[in-house]
Amino acid sequence: MLRVGRGMVAICRRGAKQKHWNPCMCRSPVFVSGYAPSFVATITTPAFSRQLEDKNQNPSPTNTVRQESEVSKLIETATANGSVVGALQGVQRLSEWVTLRKIDFKKDLESDEDFTKLLKILEKGIPQLSPSALLDGLKSLLNLGIDSNSYLIQSLENEVLWNVRKVSMPLLLSIVVFQAKHQHTDLQRKVLRESVETVQRRWVEVRGVKDIQVIYNHHGVFNLEFISRIDDRTIELAEEMSYTDLSRLLCTLATVKRRVTPVLRSLAFHMARQSDRLPPKQLSNVLYAMNSLSFPDPLLLEKIANDFVSQGNAIDKPTVVGGILTCMGQMRWRNTMLPNIRGQG
Known part of the structure; x- marks a missing residue:
């Protein structure tokens, strides 16, 4: 019987003797020896199948050694001078790899x-870290899989x-966003509570559009009085915002x-006054x-229509046009110019 590797070769006895083998001539495969077949079909044994699966699922020893070498080299570099900054950078890089x-x-x-040594260096240098570095360290360590109850x-x-x-304020809001996702221990819940209360006390410091967006996106952790103040703050700052920020x-x-009519009216009013286009x-x-x-402001709709028409030739995605027409229909908004726009593509 002819063997190839760990599989067996099956050929048709009649076809093996002919120059041009016709599969219709062979009713069933017959195992023979001594022929050099013109057609072979490899029959894989169960043992060989398991070897193929193991090869696909398990990385080769070469790749494993290479990964171990890279990890060792990274940790060695991060711990070389015992610097907490170097240790933090090493932890961040390992977190990225995970x-x-x-x-x-x-x-x-x-x-x-060596990894334990790296964590010890970071632990000793905590008082030297800036608040933003502390937050970065927390993000990286928890992403790595360090237990929330660990001393570090x-x-x-x-x-x-x-x-x-x-x-x-921006960093304080970043702390709120991060801690809201990690509420596994009493200490983590306390940090979130203190951070939220601090934001609410310092509401007058909310000035940037990004800060307002973060607060609205996480409005559930703040009290209603604070959110109402942010509504007022948004109306107050709308005049200074760009068209992009308003949108x-x-x-x-x-x-x-969140449908607060005074806020929506303020945003729509200042958007309609913009001279540039989105x-x-x-x-x-x-x-x-x-x-x-459900806020079809007439002035803003007119502004949007004019901006669309002036850029009609630049719209290269039919899906954009389709979305426009769908919204027009749902809002029962009639505009004679927009239906003439045709997306290219």
């Missing part, structure tokens, strides 16, 4: 002595807690389904937001 599934925390790091995580959380009253804020309100895609988003909020 996210990319380049390494596995349980397998490659958890029991590694709790030390970082405590340091963040002591700094919440001193950090800038993004309107879309944010639509996303969180890209077709953003205009489509604004139109969708107005439809979602």
Whole structure:
């Protein structure tokens, strides 16, 4: 019997003797020896199939060695001078590798002595870290898989807690957003509570559009009185906002389904006064937001229509045109110019 590797070769006895083999001539495969077949079919044994599966599922020893070498080299560099900054950078890089599934925390790091040394350096240097670095460290360590109840995580959380009253409003809101996703321990819940209360006390410091967007996107963690103040703050700052910022804020309100008429009127009024134009895609988003909020402001709709028509030749996606027409129909908005726009593509 002729063998190839670990599989067996099956041929047709009649076809093996002919120059041109016809599969119709062979009723059933017959195992023979001594022929050089013109047609072969490999029959894989169960043992060989398992070997193929293992080869596909398990990385080769070469790749494993290469990964271990890269991890060791990174940790060695991060711990070379005992610097907390270097240790933090090493942790951040390892966190990126875990996210990319380049390494596995349980397998490659958890029991590694050099990694433990890296964490010890970071732990000793916590008081030297800035508030933003503390937050970065927390993000990286929790992403790696470090337990929220570990001493290192709790030390970082405590340091963040002591700094919440001193950090800038954007960083304070970043802490709120991060802590809202990590509520596994009493300390984490305390950090979130203190951060939220600090934001609410310092509401007059909310000035940027991004800050307002963050607050609206996470309005559930704040009290109603504070959100009402943010509504007033939005109306107050709308005059200073750009067309792009106004449109993004309107879309944010639509996303969180917050329909506060005075705020919407203020945004629409200042958007309608803008002399510049938004890209077709953003205009489509604004139109969708107005439809979602059931807020068909006539002046803003006219502005959007004029912007669309002036950029009609630049619209290269039929889906944008389709979205516009759909919103027009749902809002029962009649415009004689927009139906003439044709997307290219």
